[in-house]
Amino acid sequence: MRKHAWVALALCALAGQASGQGFLSELLLDPPSTDNGQEFVEIQAAPNFSFSGWWFLVIEGDGTGGGVIDVALNLSSYSTGANGLLLIRDSGTVLQPPPDGNTNVVIFDFNPDIENGTNTYVLGFGGTFTVGQDLDAGNDGTLDAPLPGFTTVDAVSYKEFDGTPDDEHEYADDLGGTALGRFESYTPDALHRIRCGSNALLWAGGVVTGTSPGPYNWDTLQMFGWQTIGVTSPPTLNPGNLNYSIVDCDGDCVSDFVEGDRDDDGIIDDCDACPDDPDNAADGDGACGNVDKCPDVSNKDQSDRDGDGAGDACDGCPDDPNKTEEGACGCGVSDDDADGDGTPDCNDGCPDDPNKTEEGACGCGVSDDDTDGDGVADCVDNCPDVPNPGQEDSDENGVGDACESGGDCTGLEFLQMGCKLHLDNTITVVSKLFNGRPGTTVTFRLDDNPMTDFPRVVKDNGRAKVKFFRIPNGRHFVDLVECGVEASITCGPQP
Numbered sequence: 001m002r003k004h005a006w007v008a009l010a011l012c013a014l015a016g017q018a019s020g021q022g023f024l025s026e027l028l029l030d031p032p033s034t035d036n037g038q039e040f041v042e043i044q045a046a047p048n049f050s051f052s053g054w055w056f057l058v059i060e061g062d063g064t065g066g067g068v069i070d071v072a073l074n075l076s077s078y079s080t081g082a083n084g085l086l087l088i089r090d091s092g093t094v095l096q097p098p099p100d101g102n103t104n105v106v107i108f109d110f111n112p113d114i115e116n117g118t119n120t121y122v123l124g125f126g127g128t129f130t131v132g133q134d135l136d137a138g139n140d141g142t143l144d145a146p147l148p149g150f151t152t153v154d155a156v157s158y159k160e161f162d163g164t165p166d167d168e169h170e171y172a173d174d175l176g177g178t179a180l181g182r183f184e185s186y187t188p189d190a191l192h193r194i195r196c197g198s199n200a201l202l203w204a205g206g207v208v209t210g211t212s213p214g215p216y217n218w219d220t221l222q223m224f225g226w227q228t229i230g231v232t233s234p235p236t237l238n239p240g241n242l243n244y245s246i247v248d249c250d251g252d253c254v255s256d257f258v259e260g261d262r263d264d265d266g267i268i269d270d271c272d273a274c275p276d277d278p279d280n281a282a283d284g285d286g287a288c289g290n291v292d293k294c295p296d297v298s299n300k301d302q303s304d305r306d307g308d309g310a311g312d313a314c315d316g317c318p319d320d321p322n323k324t325e326e327g328a329c330g331c332g333v334s335d336d337d338a339d340g341d342g343t344p345d346c347n348d349g350c351p352d353d354p355n356k357t358e359e360g361a362c363g364c365g366v367s368d369d370d371t372d373g374d375g376v377a378d379c380v381d382n383c384p385d386v387p388n389p390g391q392e393d394s395d396e397n398g399v400g401d402a403c404e405s406g407g408d409c410t411g412l413e414f415l416q417m418g419c420k421l422h423l424d425n426t427i428t429v430v431s432k433l434f435n436g437r438p439g440t441t442v443t444f445r446l447d448d449n450p451m452t453d454f455p456r457v458v459k460d461n462g463r464a465k466v467k468f469f470r471i472p473n474g475r476h477f478v479d480l481v482e483c484g485v486e487a488s489i490t491c492g493p494q495p
Contacts, residue, residue, distance in 0.1 A: 022049065023154045023193060023200040024123050025085070025243050030189040033212040035113040037091040040239050043075075043123065044193075044200075047084045051075035054125040055150070056088070059135060059171050061118035061157065066169035067136025067143065070115050072129040078106055084198070087240040096214035099240020116187070118168035120157035122175060126150045141169035152176055156203060160187045178203055186222040190237055194229060195245040196253035202228065208237060230257025408440040409483035410462075417478065419491030426470040427491045431478040433464040443481040446471070453481070 022045035031038035041056060058071035073088070080086045081104035089095070090110045099105055127150035135143050155177025157170035166182060173179040180188075180203060191205040204225025210216040215236040218226070226234040229246055246255040249271035259268040262275050269275040274288035281288050282295070289295040293302050293311030303312045306321040317323040317331035327335040329346035337344050338351050345351040350364035360368040362379035369378050374387040382391050383400035392401045401408075412435040420428045431444055436458035444466040446452035456464040468476075473492030479485070 021045065021153055022051070022054070022123060024121060024156060024191075025193040025195075025200070026237065026239060027121060027191045028189070028208075028216070028237060028239065029114050029119075029191070030116040030187070031212065032189070032208060032210055032216065035116070037093040038095075038212055038214075039090045039110055039114055040095070041088045041121075042239060043080070043086045043088070044084050044195075044198075044243070045080050045086070047080060047082050049080045049084065051078050051080075051086070051125075054123070054153075055127070055129055057122040057124075057129060058114060059120040059122065059157075060115060061120060061169040061171070062115070062160065063167055064139055066118075066139045066141065067134050067171070069129055069131055069133045069135065070112075070119070071110060072131050072133070073108060078104070080104055083242065085240060085242065089239075094213040095239050097236070097238055097241065100242070103240040105240060117160040117162070118158065118170070120155060120171040120175075120177075121191075122152060122172075122177070123154040124150055124152040124175075136169065136171070139169070141171075143171055143174045147175075154200070156180065156191060158183070158188055158191075158205075161185060162187070180205075180224075183222075183224065188224075190216070192225075192234075192237070193243055194225065195243050196248060197245060197251075199253070201246065201253055204228075204234065210236075214239075228258070229255035231255075408437060408442065410435055410437050411483075413480060413483045413485045415478060415480060415485055415487035417487045417489035419489055421473065421491060421493065422470065424470075425473055425493060427473045428470060429468045429476050429478065429489060429491065431466055431468075431487065433458065433480060433485075434462060436462045436464055436483075438462060440482075442483065445479045445481050447477055448479065 022043055025044040026042040028038060028040050054075040056071070056073040056075055057069055060066060060068040060070050078086055081102045083100055083102035085100065085103040087099055087103050087105045088108050089105060090108065092107055127147055135147070137144055152175040155172040155175040157172035158180040159166065159168045159170060159182035161183055170179040186207050188205040189208045191203055193200045194202050194204050202225060204223070206223030207219040208216040209219055217236050218234050220232065235244055247257065248254065249256055249268060256268045259270065261268050263278040265272065265278040265280060274280045277289035279289050281292065283292065283298045285292065285298040285300045287302060293299065293304050293309060294314035297314040299311045299313035304310065305312055305318050308315070308321040308324065310324045312318040316325040320331045322334065323331060328344045329335050333346050335344045339354040341348070341354040341357065343357045349358040350356040353364045355367070356364060361377040362368050366379050370376060371378050371384050372381070372387045374381065374389040376389065376391060378384040382393055382398055383403035386400070386403040388400045388402035393399065394401050414434055416432045416434065418430040433442060436442060438458050438460045440458050441455050442458060442464060444454045444456065446468050452468065454466045456466055458464045475488060475490040477486060477488045
């Protein structure tokens with residue numbers, strides 16, 4: 001909770017400034033127009049309080065006149081009204097806003113008008129005083145002696161800002177009151193006692209604007225005290241009406257505007273049943289949202305069978321401490337995805353294989369790729385690089401006939417090449433196979449071009465032959481496709 005130094009001082013002063021004993025509450029000393037007819041002094045005490053034996057004094061503080069009493073008003077014939085206010089005015093002219101009907105309003109012509117410079121304003125009882133009486137004969141800024149027979153109840157003073165050296169004197173501190181000092185760029189026109197309930201809390205004041213007969217507003221660039229309690233647009237001067245009282249929900253006489261409010265809900269922490277819950281137990285079950293096990297569902301008993309922090313009333317899995325919603329796998333079963341493939345383990349046929357969710361043809365951890373596209377996965381294809389959808393394996397050795405040497409090939413094959421040059425400089429290339437497997441079909445291919453493929457059946461003597469007619473002269477290659485045998489020849493005009 002934030003506190004300020006002025007709070008401690010104000011609270012210490014309250015014992016002498018409680019409403020029953022009286023305090024200065026509002027003073028208009030230098031109205032924007034003429035002083036005469038607008039100056040006033042307002043005092044607050046208990047309702048219908050008699051000021052018999054009391055005095056209101058104004059002690060001069062300017063230069064060589066310091067310590068001289070300018071105003072000595074005997075209050076003995078005055079009392080507060082039913083609302084506890086006494087308003088002393090210097091004339092009966094109109095004031096705006098008008099005083100409360102329960103305020104006791106009296107007329108006393110401050111003649112001369114209250115000095116606009118450095119002054120000390122005093123309220124108390126006992127003794128006898130006269131205008132012109134010098135209480136600081138040495139003019140050293142300190143009263144010569146305690147005022148004989150006088151008890152100070154309240155005192156306030158300030159110094160005039162007039163551009164001259166600071167030679168003014170304040171006496172409020174000598175009397176146990178508040179010495180406000182000199183303000184940086186102005187002299188206050190008015191003073192206002194901010195209240196805490198019926199007690200005086202601290203002084204505010206400054207320059208006021210407006211025209212007679214009011215209302216008079218505070219110049220927000222030349223004021224003091226209001227900002228201390230968080231008020232940036234203070235109310236107008238309000239003579240004969242109770243002064244501004246701070247908003248103080250916890251009764252500690254510290255304005256709520258400057259006290260802590262952790263959750264920023266407009267209720268200070270000391271008065272906030274849920275100081276960390278800006279919605280203040282919105283579900284109506286009385287448990288603050290920051291500790292409510294179901295902040296959006298009323299659950300007064302805060303039951304939580306599985307102890308996971310989510311109340312049973314809002315827990316989709318009230319007996320599963322690891323889940324609050326069924327998820328993909330249901331209560332009691334983890335939604336973990338060990339291989340990170342997006343399918344939880346409970347639904348993953350291969351929970352440790354990020355590439356598969358079902359075993360497929362090859363099982364978990366093994367790809368179902370089909371390189372040759374024959375419809376048989378490589379892991380079980382007896383010729384994974386040669387299409388053989390029938391998976392024929394005549395010798396049952398696990399290697400398909402389509403890719404096994406000794407199927408259509410003997411492994412001893414070779415090609416013999418020859419050529420013939422024609423008059424038009426084209427050539428015919430002849431390729432002969434030797435040691436082929438009789439009865440098998442082999443394919444001759446020219447220059448790796450499938451468009452030139454010639455199939456031939458190998459004869460009983462293991463031979464086969466093909467001619468490639470009238471092709472451009474030069475170097476050419478012939479492949480026996482099934483057996484991986486290749487030969488080449490260069491044929492054409494000799495240089």
